[in-house]
Amino acid sequence: MTVTDADTQADHLLWQAAVIERIETQTAKVKSFYLRPQKWRFFRAGQHLDVRLTAPDGYEVQRSYSVASEPGLAGLYELVVERLKDGEISPFLHDVAAVGDVLEVRGPFGGHFVWNAADGGPLLLIAGGSGIAPLMSIVRHSTAVGGDVAVVLLQAARTWNDVIYREELHALDAAGAGFALMLSLSRDAARRPQDAGRRIDAPLLEAALARLGVAPRLTFVCGSNPFVEAVTGHLLDLGFDPQTVRTERFGW
Amino acid sequence: MATRGFTGRRPAPEVADRVPPGQSITQGFPVLSAGPTPRVTLDNWSFALKAGPRLVKRWNWAEFCVLPRTEVNRDIHCVTKWSKLDTTWTGVLIDDLLADAGLAPPTPFALAHSYDGYSTNVPVADLVGGKAMVATRYAGNSLAPEHGAPARLLVPHLYFWKSAKWISGLQFTERDEAGFWELRGYHTYGDPWREQRFSGN
Numbered sequence: 001m002t003v004t005d006a007d008t009q010a011d012h013l014l015w016q017a018a019v020i021e022r023i024e025t026q027t028a029k030v031k032s033f034y035l036r037p038q039k040w041r042f043f044r045a046g047q048h049l050d051v052r053l054t055a056p057d058g059y060e061v062q063r064s065y066s067v068a069s070e071p072g073l074a075g076l077y078e079l080v081v082e083r084l085k086d087g088e089i090s091p092f093l094h095d096v097a098a099v100g101d102v103l104e105v106r107g108p109f110g111g112h113f114v115w116n117a118a119d120g121g122p123l124l125l126i127a128g129g130s131g132i133a134p135l136m137s138i139v140r141h142s143t144a145v146g147g148d149v150a151v152v153l154l155q156a157a158r159t160w161n162d163v164i165y166r167e168e169l170h171a172l173d174a175a176g177a178g179f180a181l182m183l184s185l186s187r188d189a190a191r192r193p194q195d196a197g198r199r200i201d202a203p204l205l206e207a208a209l210a211r212l213g214v215a216p217r218l219t220f221v222c223g224s225n226p227f228v229e230a231v232t233g234h235l236l237d238l239g240f241d242p243q244t245v246r247t248e249r250f251g252w
Numbered sequence: 253m254a255t256r257g258f259t260g261r262r263p264a265p266e267v268a269d270r271v272p273p274g275q276s277i278t279q280g281f282p283v284l285s286a287g288p289t290p291r292v293t294l295d296n297w298s299f300a301l302k303a304g305p306r307l308v309k310r311w312n313w314a315e316f317c318v319l320p321r322t323e324v325n326r327d328i329h330c331v332t333k334w335s336k337l338d339t340t341w342t343g344v345l346i347d348d349l350l351a352d353a354g355l356a357p358p359t360p361f362a363l364a365h366s367y368d369g370y371s372t373n374v375p376v377a378d379l380v381g382g383k384a385m386v387a388t389r390y391a392g393n394s395l396a397p398e399h400g401a402p403a404r405l406l407v408p409h410l411y412f413w414k415s416a417k418w419i420s421g422l423q424f425t426e427r428d429e430a431g432f433w434e435l436r437g438y439h440t441y442g443d444p445w446r447e448q449r450f451s452g453n
Contacts, residue, residue, distance in 0.1 A: 111436030
């Protein structure tokens with residue numbers, strides 16, 4: 001038997017084929033891609049995968065995408081992709097990639113922006129746009145296994161129709177099992193008393209804290225860099241311990 | 253394995269050999285941070301040079317500002333797949349810090365520490381010989397808070413998580429001690445040209 005480099009590498013570092021099993025339209029600009037890899041590996045809620053695309057001449061490009069599905073959904077990874085007008089990858093995934101196509105993936109990766117039941121709660125989750133992806137995995141995981149963990153998700157979007165996972169999150173909110181959803185709509189009116197027709201500001205964060213009832217054990221903030229900077233600035237103003245605030249930022 | 257229907261967007265031929273494997277050029281300057289941007293003011297800023305637990309020298313902002321300045325132009329590469337070409341930085345070379353402290357590197361390893369609790373390990377050989385600096389200016393301006401103000405480490409030939417933002421000090425260590433991301437699955441050295449993204453790469 002020949003020992004290659006690949007044999008000595010950890011499993012999650014190896015690129016492998018993953019079939020696009022399902023594509024779901026979430027909003028006008030956002031689609032979910034359910035990938036079934038040859039060998040599914042367990043991940044922690046909040047982790048990401050690397051995706052690699054290869055052109056016929058061998059040119060390759062890689063990107064990282066957070067897994068939005070729940071670790072309990074064995075066999076599949078759901079990735080959330082926002083179509084960026086000038087992007088190299090996202091227009092391809094939105095406009096060309098189809099069910100049955102094969103992408104290459106490796107991972108999961110990431111050891112900080114993660115949550116599992118042993119980390120406990122309560123949790124304050126703050127999402128901007130497609131920054132919901134890793135937080136959705138945490139929401140799904142906490143409601144699936146963390147029964148008594150209180151979670152407030154403050155989700156920012158431009159309009160009601162841009163709210164990713166709107167139906168699923170409202171259903172979880174209505175179920176009343178420790179999960180509460182609050183929306184911040186920057187270009188739309190609030191439709192429920194707990195929602196706000198404005199960007200996230202200190203009073204809205206105070207309202208989220210009041211809804212949680214006690215100080216969160218951990219706060220996760222994910223979105224564009226300007227979004228995360230603004231939100232975490234308010235959190236520091238409100239006296240949050242920065243060591244309890246974990247951030248993930250995207251944008252080129 | 254070719255991806256059906258994918259053609260991609262290649263870097264311009266004249267810069268293609270400056271882009272490491274798996275990287276794409278950005279014109280922006282993305283920000284990646286594990287937590288909130290810490291609030292560091294010049295009044296309470298200082299930089300500590302330590303050999304193990306021993307403090308060798310500490311500079312406050314005024315003292316730091318009179319150290320020799322060097323400007324460099326470098327390409328930088330982030331493990332999250334972006335590369336940025338021709339970035340211009342001004343700061344104090346680690347060589348000049350050591351000279352001011354009258355210290356020869358006592359060990360082959362170092363840890364950079366930051367105001368937000370972040371840390372990252374870099375071999376001393378990658379810090380000296382003009383390879384690294386404590387940068388205080390980018391593209392002719394003071395650093396932006398989210399990019400590490402008032403000062404960040406700059407080790408441009410390694411993945412950019414090694415270039416610790418909001419740096420508070422440099423500590424020589426007996427062993428190669430893993431820092432924040434190195435403890436969380438990332439490569440201990442991080443050479444972008446060998447695509448050393450993750451532990452085991």
